[in-house]
Amino acid sequence: MDLKKISYKLTVCKVKNVSDIDMNSEFFFIGKTDEELSLVCKTEDTPKETVERDDGWRGFRIEGVLDFSLIGILSKLSGILAEHKIGIFAVSTYNTDYILVKEENFERALEVLAEEGYMIV
Numbered sequence: 511m512d513l514k515k516i517s518y519k520l521t522v523c524k525v526k527n528v529s530d531i532d533m534n535s536e537f538f539f540i541g542k543t544d545e546e547l548s549l550v551c552k553t554e555d556t557p558k559e560t561v562e563r564d565d566g567w568r569g570f571r572i573e574g575v576l577d578f579s580l581i582g583i584l585s586k587l588s589g590i591l592a593e594h595k596i597g598i599f600a601v602s603t604y605n606t607d608y609i610l611v612k613e614e615n616f617e618r619a620l621e622v623l624a625e626e627g628y629m630i631v
Contacts, residue, residue: 511583512573512629515620519553520567520610522599523560530557539601539608550601550610567599568616571608573631583607587623594622 518537525531525547531540538551549557553565572583584607588598591611596619599610611619620630 512631513570513620513623514573514631516569516571516608519565519613520550520569521553521556521563521565522548522550522567522610523556523563525549525557525560530559532557539603541601550599566613567610568613569608569610570620570630572606584609587628590622590626591619594618596622 516537528540528542528547531538531549531551532555535551535555538549538555541548556563584600584602587609588600591598591609596611596615601608601610624630
């Protein structure tokens with residue numbers, strides 16, 4: 511299975527309103543529940559006004575489109591990283607899964623996954 515590195519730094523934050531988010535940005539995820547409005551975006555695209563903000567994330571995605579019948583892909587990846595004491599922030603889209611790790615753990619995370627047979631592209 512191939513894992514594709516995301517080349518830019520990411521921020522995870524909470525915002526008050528969707529209108530605070532630049533919908534023309536190249537890369538972002540929005541999650542809205544009855545309790546919060548969360549945003550993952552390029553650090554440079556983070557809204558000026560945030561409720562909370564955590565910079566210093568890097569990420570990678572599972573290449574290709576994952577069939578919904580596939581089981582345990584994210585669990586396996588997160589388990590390998592957990593064994594090496596690397597915390598994650600996971601985001602899933604219709605097509606695939608994205609895994610974010612803190613910047614100081616990024617290269618180590620990729621090395622560990624490569625040792626487990628994942629191809630890093």
